[in-house]
Amino acid sequence: xxxxxxxxxxxxxxxxxxxxxxxxxxxxxxxxxxxxxxxxxxxxxxxxxxxxxxxxxxxxxxxxxxxxxxxxxxxxxxxxxxxxxxxxxxxxxxxxxxxxxxxxxxxxxxxxxxxxxxxxxxxxxxxxxxxxxxxxxxxxxxxxxxxxxxxxxxxxxxxxxxxxxxxxxxxxxxxxxxxxxxxxxxxxxxxxxxxxxxxxxxxxxxxxxxxxxxxxxxxxxxxxxxxxxxxxxxxxxxxxxxxxxxxxxxxxx
Amino acid sequence: xxxxxxxxxxxxxxxxxxxxxxxxxxxxxxxxxxxxxxxxxxxxxxxxxxxxxxxxxxxxxxxxxxxxxxxxxxxxxxxxxxxxxxxxxxxxxxxxxxxxxxxxxxxxxxxxxxxxxxxxxxxxxxxxxxxxxxxxxxxxxxxxxxxxxxxxxxxxxxxxxxxxxxxxxxxxxxxxxxxxxxxxxxxxxxxxxxxxxxxxxxxxxxxxxxxxxxxxxxxxxxxxxxxxxxxxxxxxxxxxxxxxxxxxxxxxxxxxxxxxxxxxxxxxxxxxxxxxxxxxxxxxxxxxxxxxxxxxxxxxxxxxxxxxxxxxxxxxxxxx
Ligand SMILES: Cc1cc2nc3c(=O)[nH]c(=O)nc-3n(C[C@H](O)[C@H](O)[C@H](O)COP(=O)(O)OP(=O)(O)OC[C@H]3O[C@@H](n4cnc5c(N)ncnc54)[C@H](O)[C@@H]3O)c2cc1C
Ligand SMILES: Nc1ncnc2c1ncn2[C@@H]1O[C@H](COP(=O)(O)O)[C@@H](O)[C@H]1O
Numbered sequence: 001x002x003x004x005x006x007x008x009x010x011x012x013x014x015x016x017x018x019x020x021x022x023x024x025x026x027x028x029x030x031x032x033x034x035x036x037x038x039x040x041x042x043x044x045x046x047x048x049x050x051x052x053x054x055x056x057x058x059x060x061x062x063x064x065x066x067x068x069x070x071x072x073x074x075x076x077x078x079x080x081x082x083x084x085x086x087x088x089x090x091x092x093x094x095x096x097x098x099x100x101x102x103x104x105x106x107x108x109x110x111x112x113x114x115x116x117x118x119x120x121x122x123x124x125x126x127x128x129x130x131x132x133x134x135x136x137x138x139x140x141x142x143x144x145x146x147x148x149x150x151x152x153x154x155x156x157x158x159x160x161x162x163x164x165x166x167x168x169x170x171x172x173x174x175x176x177x178x179x180x181x182x183x184x185x186x187x188x189x190x191x192x193x194x195x196x197x198x199x200x201x202x203x204x205x206x207x208x209x210x211x212x213x214x215x216x217x218x219x220x221x222x223x224x225x226x227x228x229x230x231x232x233x234x235x236x237x238x239x240x241x242x243x244x245x246x247x248x249x250x251x252x253x
Numbered sequence: 254x255x256x257x258x259x260x261x262x263x264x265x266x267x268x269x270x271x272x273x274x275x276x277x278x279x280x281x282x283x284x285x286x287x288x289x290x291x292x293x294x295x296x297x298x299x300x301x302x303x304x305x306x307x308x309x310x311x312x313x314x315x316x317x318x319x320x321x322x323x324x325x326x327x328x329x330x331x332x333x334x335x336x337x338x339x340x341x342x343x344x345x346x347x348x349x350x351x352x353x354x355x356x357x358x359x360x361x362x363x364x365x366x367x368x369x370x371x372x373x374x375x376x377x378x379x380x381x382x383x384x385x386x387x388x389x390x391x392x393x394x395x396x397x398x399x400x401x402x403x404x405x406x407x408x409x410x411x412x413x414x415x416x417x418x419x420x421x422x423x424x425x426x427x428x429x430x431x432x433x434x435x436x437x438x439x440x441x442x443x444x445x446x447x448x449x450x451x452x453x454x455x456x457x458x459x460x461x462x463x464x465x466x467x468x469x470x471x472x473x474x475x476x477x478x479x480x481x482x483x484x485x486x487x488x489x490x491x492x493x494x495x496x497x498x499x500x501x502x503x504x505x506x507x508x509x510x511x512x513x514x515x516x517x518x519x520x521x522x523x524x525x526x527x528x529x530x531x532x533x534x535x536x537x538x539x540x541x542x543x544x545x546x547x548x549x550x551x552x553x554x555x556x557x558x559x560x561x562x563x564x565x566x567x568x569x570x571x572x573x
Contacts, residue, residue, distance in 0.1 A: 023385075093354075116503075122367070124350060125354045127354070129355070129358040131355065132358035141347055156436075158347065161440045161495065164440070168433070177486075178489075178491075212397075213396060214363025214365065214395065214397050215363070215393035215394060217392070218394050220392075221389065223383065223387055225388075226528060227547075228551070230549070230551070231552075231553065232553070234553060236558075243534055243550065243552065244566050250510050250531065252480075253478075253571065
């Protein structure tokens with residue numbers, strides 16, 4: 001089974017948070033492979049281990065995003081494709097999906113795995129757009145994926161519990177955090193990754209143009225922040241007493 | 254006047270609350286059609302009308318409920334082909350966002366997601382979206398027609414204006430190859446006693462509880478207060494409690510009278526889902542925890558000790 005996993009490089013969730021004076025995300029921030037995509041890679045690798053095939057990583061981003069692909073390759077993925085082009089800087093979800101779709105189409109995968117949402121964008125719009133552009137069904141919010149021949153079955157997380165959803169390959173699956181514990185790259189894996197292929201694609205290679213952005217940023221302002229209120233150090237009773245008083249005045253007792 | 258569609262999710266003959274919230278907003282922006290697809294759509298029409306839809310466009314084909322995203326996308330795309338509105342509003346829910354994403358890609362228009370507010374702005378729309386984890390608010394102007402905007406639940410208050418909608422049967426227009434991702438089974442986990450979104454009091458627990466064996470302390474306090482229990486994503490991902498309890502960016506948004514956070518650090522992705530609570534109480538061992546910087550009352554202490562004593566005090570007060 002040929003599997004494509006989309007991987008995105010994002011600001012390090014554990015790194016210092018900073019904005020430039022013009023409110024763009026500070027460029028010198030530490031960047032990492034999106035933790036959500038590590039789950040996607042792990043799931044892809046496990047499916048390959050069960051069913052054979054190949055795991056190809058596809059990322060769109062600056063040249064530096066090669067590191068995110070490299071990390072996935074050292075976990076065990078077979079090769080990578082990096083879409084990088086100045087003209088794609090600041091791409092919105094639709095342009096991102098169009099670029100990814102163009103690169104992925106050429107691979108003719110049976111399964112495309114994405115995370116449900118990215119750490120920084122976190123709107124989860126790229127996967128459904130990508131599925132539409134690839135012309136495949138989407139099996140989403142998977143907390144479990146099973147493949148049997150061409151049939152793909154996922155447990156789709158819902159607010160009430162989960163749904164069992166069936167489809168057939170080719171299809172796109174989005175995986176939730178916690179679907180499988182991502183493996184650590186072994187030293188051997190890290191060495192092996194150095195010689196794995198990472199193909200670079202430019203906008204011209206994809207046969208798409210930049211198009212018009214769906215929106216223009218008009219302003220960025222501070223959100224209404226809540227002020228800190230009273231802070232008490234619990235000494236065995238004052239904590240409970242103060243909370244009871246607050247519950248009382250909020251009329252919930 | 255702008256023409257607006259509100260994609261209205263229906264569950265067992267009733268609109269989901271997000272649909273009513275969107276309609277309550279949309280009716281101030283223009284003339285509103287609600288689009289309700291799947292079994293029960295017609296039954297839901299009266300409530301949609303009462304909340305501001307002038308027309309409810311319905312089709313009850315069971316495929317809308319049985320297959321993910323594609324049938325609804327086909328239907329909306331066909332409808333848009335006959336005359337697209339200026340704005341299509343979706344809720345930022347799992348089901349709606351998949352339809353919105355596919356529709357935008359099919360129409361080639363892009364969209365604005367995770368919105369908190371939408372206002373009309375000379376012929377277009379201005380949309381506010383949390384940015385940088387919620388510390389900032391970005392204001393976007395939509396450049397596309399139709400504009401597609403996905404709005405976070407609980408951004409608007411649902412209210413009736415007592416209107417009556419004309420119910421219009423529309424073509425399902427489901428394509429040959431669109432019955433592909435089929436829901437073959439629905440499983441419910443742990444039925445909630447009180448719905449998290451509607452609870453007047455929410456008590457949430459996080460990783461600071463130490464382990465799943467301590468989560469009952471949160472549930473007992475919630476029960477004593479007649480409220481609901483919630484959770485941070487850290488403990489949902491760790492499998493202590495089901496996803497249905499998750500509060501935050503990728504979980505539920507709540508607006509209770511009182512929100513009590515026990516052993517939760519207060520990451521922005523969590524607080525974006527609860528910061529509109531009237532009163533926030535936080536119990537945290539660490540005096541530097543971010544949650545204490547936004548709580549009306551912050552108690553620095555051990556949640557494992559405070560929660561049971563608090564539950565006892567509440568029960569004693571209520572004479573339970
Ligand atoms: C894309 C994305 C989406 C996300 N969406 C969500 C979301 O929807 N909801 C969400 O909650 N998170 C979400 N997160 C995760 C979020 O960033 C945090 O990781 C998470 O909220 C942390 O959970 P926590 O506070 O329980 O755990 P921690 O951050 O580990 O905090 C535990 C806290 O407990 C305190 N503590 C320890 N022991 C005790 C004790 N005995 N008594 C009292 N206090 C104690 C500690 O001081 C600490 O502050 C998301 C992250 C990403 C990347
Ligand atoms: N630039 C990108 N390159 C590769 N994959 C991406 C990119 N943007 C989004 N994705 C994929 O889509 C998922 C959801 O992203 P988003 O729609 O931004 O929340 C990510 O976790 C990735 O798997």
